[in-house]
Amino acid sequence: MYKHKVLPFLLLLPALLILGLFLYYPQVDVFLLSLHRVALLGARKVFVGFDNYRNLFTSPEYLHSFTVTLIFVMGVVIPGLAISLGLAALANQKIRGARLYRTALIWPYALSPAAAGTIWFFLFSPVAGLVNYFLDQTFGIKPDWFGDKHLALFLITATAVWKNLGYNVIFYLAALQNIPKELLEAAQVDGAGAFRRFWKVTFPLLSPTTFFLLTMNMIYAFFETFPIVDIMTRGGPGDATNVLIYNLYRDGFRFFKTGLASAQSVVLFIFVVILTLIQFKALERRVHYGA
Amino acid sequence: MAHRPVSSRRYRRLRRLKKIAIHLALILSILVIAMPVLYAILGSTQTTGEAYRYPPKLTPGKALIDNFRKAWNLGLGKMLGNTFLVATGVVIGKVILSILAGFAFVYFQFPGKDILFFLVLITLMFPLEVRIVSLFEFFQKLKLGNTYYALVLPFMASATGTYLFRQHFKSIPKELLDAARVDGAGPLRFLFQILLPISWNTVGALAAVMFVYAWNQYLWPLLIITTKEKQMIQVGLKMALQAEAGEIDWGMAMAATLLSIIPPLVVFFLLQERFMRGFALSREK
Numbered sequence: 001m002y003k004h005k006v007l008p009f010l011l012l013l014p015a016l017l018i019l020g021l022f023l024y025y026p027q028v029d030v031f032l033l034s035l036h037r038v039a040l041l042g043a044r045k046v047f048v049g050f051d052n053y054r055n056l057f058t059s060p061e062y063l064h065s066f067t068v069t070l071i072f073v074m075g076v077v078i079p080g081l082a083i084s085l086g087l088a089a090l091a092n093q094k095i096r097g098a099r100l101y102r103t104a105l106i107w108p109y110a111l112s113p114a115a116a117g118t119i120w121f122f123l124f125s126p127v128a129g130l131v132n133y134f135l136d137q138t139f140g141i142k143p144d145w146f147g148d149k150h151l152a153l154f155l156i157t158a159t160a161v162w163k164n165l166g167y168n169v170i171f172y173l174a175a176l177q178n179i180p181k182e183l184l185e186a187a188q189v190d191g192a193g194a195f196r197r198f199w200k201v202t203f204p205l206l207s208p209t210t211f212f213l214l215t216m217n218m219i220y221a222f223f224e225t226f227p228i229v230d231i232m233t234r235g236g237p238g239d240a241t242n243v244l245i246y247n248l249y250r251d252g253f254r255f256f257k258t259g260l261a262s263a264q265s266v267v268l269f270i271f272v273v274i275l276t277l278i279q280f281k282a283l284e285r286r287v288h289y290g291a
Numbered sequence: 292m293a294h295r296p297v298s299s300r301r302y303r304r305l306r307r308l309k310k311i312a313i314h315l316a317l318i319l320s321i322l323v324i325a326m327p328v329l330y331a332i333l334g335s336t337q338t339t340g341e342a343y344r345y346p347p348k349l350t351p352g353k354a355l356i357d358n359f360r361k362a363w364n365l366g367l368g369k370m371l372g373n374t375f376l377v378a379t380g381v382v383i384g385k386v387i388l389s390i391l392a393g394f395a396f397v398y399f400q401f402p403g404k405d406i407l408f409f410l411v412l413i414t415l416m417f418p419l420e421v422r423i424v425s426l427f428e429f430f431q432k433l434k435l436g437n438t439y440y441a442l443v444l445p446f447m448a449s450a451t452g453t454y455l456f457r458q459h460f461k462s463i464p465k466e467l468l469d470a471a472r473v474d475g476a477g478p479l480r481f482l483f484q485i486l487l488p489i490s491w492n493t494v495g496a497l498a499a500v501m502f503v504y505a506w507n508q509y510l511w512p513l514l515i516i517t518t519k520e521k522q523m524i525q526v527g528l529k530m531a532l533q534a535e536a537g538e539i540d541w542g543m544a545m546a547a548t549l550l551s552i553i554p555p556l557v558v559f560f561l562l563q564e565r566f567m568r569g570f571a572l573s574r575e576k
Contacts, residue, residue, distance in 0.1 A: 008399035018448035112507035
């Protein structure tokens with residue numbers, strides 16, 4: 001290893017400068033802002049202590065947004081991972097054209113949430129959409145996807161799941177390919193059927209990947225799905241799809257309640273910190289057990 | 292072989308049936324997954340009149356070129372160029388900063404190394420959205436609102452990238468460094484003449500993942516870019532959906548969407564193997 005007094009710091013300087021200026025500084029600043037009432041686009045700041053937080057957690061609108069987000073995140077993460085695991089298990093079979101199948105399953109990863117939003121908006125649109133035409137033909141119904149509260153929430157959830165399938169399948173496929181063949185063969189010799197082998201051998205061995213994907217999908221559902229909501233429902237109808245990040249955007253950049261929006265940022269930040277700590281703890285345990 | 296339960300002919304037939312079932316299930320899944328995009332392609336060929344016909348017209352129309360032209364003229368063409376510029380800037384910045392940082396962490400001994408590495412790595416978990424209010428104010432104060440600096444600078448440092456190169460450099464045999472030192476190569480010559488030429492795979496992996504990431508940004512450009520001429524393609528999609536007299540021009544909107552997804556898809560298909568590698572590497576913590 002090189003021993004050099006200045007060079008390593010010079011090499012790190014650009015990265016640290018960027019992180020300090022655009023990550024650490026704003027992160028501290030947003031906390032300070034959350035303790036102020038900000039008027040005239042930041043021109044005037046009045047210290048108000050934890051008033052913004054008090055206002056947030058007594059606001060029925062914000063608490064509703066919390067509930068909506070909880071349902072949305074659960075709806076994105078659990079079915080999303082279950083479907084992805086199923087698809088990955090299928091694509092992991094030894095069959096002809098396996099590589100082609102894999103590519104055909106994961107390409108939506110490259111799509112943006114915004115594009116996913118416009119495409120599903122079209123697909124489910126009342127007149128031009130294929131889905132309502134199909135439902136009308138087969139069941140004689142034309143659901144009002146964007147006017148009904150539950151349907152709208154369901155629709156943005158489904159769009160978000162679809163958009164992230166590719167990402168999840170990539171990781172599950174990689175994990176499946178790393179499972180030692182001997183273990184599965186041993187289970188087969190012991191007389192375990194395919195289903196039992198999957199639940200008793202494969203699934204537990206996948207748990208580090210499942211856990212990693214659980215975290216990444218939660219972060220995705222909390223933050224990266226903003227374009228889907230903005231394009232398809234704008235938080236509506238009513239506040240039915242007003243997830244936390246959308247509420248933050250509305251308060252901060254449409255109603256210009258900077259202090260209140262900052263407090264919401266801090267709440268989300270704390271959530272991410274907790275998620276990170278859990279992730280680190282889980283990794284530690286994995287190291288200890290040597291799995 | 293010990294457990295072959297039935298006669299081998301029946302066994303073979305069962306196995307073939309199972310394979311066919313797997314093929315069918317996969318083909319069905321692929322079709323269901325692709326269906327929204329296929330319908331978008333169909334939509335991009337239709338005129339407004341055709342898109343609003345009920346029952347929908349399920350055969351291609353003749354307005355494909357027209358729709359793409361309309362989308363392009365709406366400003367999407369310009370936005371494609373803008374986004375390409377910004378995404379390239381982000382990728383180049385990230386790769387350079389990550390290489391330098393990864394190099395420092397692996398090949399140097401210096402005080403505070405562990406804490407600095409921790410400070411870089413921990414940022415992996417903090418999405419831009421949890422500081423977007425203050426970041427916005429900061430860029431306004433710097434008078435850099437509505438500039439590409441605002442779109443590139445905050446994304447230049449990368450915990451993923453630093454980590455990726457750290458792992459890559461660690462996997463390179465120590466003998467290489469020893470040999471270089473015997474030959475009298477200083478750290479910078481070692482980096483540029485010996486390490487870099489054997490690191491292009493890692494560079495490709497990071498570049499592919501980061502290009503798609505930068506290309507797909509939506510919320511930050513929506514806030515910080517205020518003129519249409521400088522806007523990014525993802526925000527352009529929202530503009531393309533803006534209803535004219537209550538009617539969305541679906542053909543044009545779908546053409547715009549396809550325009551926006553072609554570049555990242557091309558990158559994805561060309562660099563698919565690199566993608567997998569990039570992901571696999573970034574996952575090993």
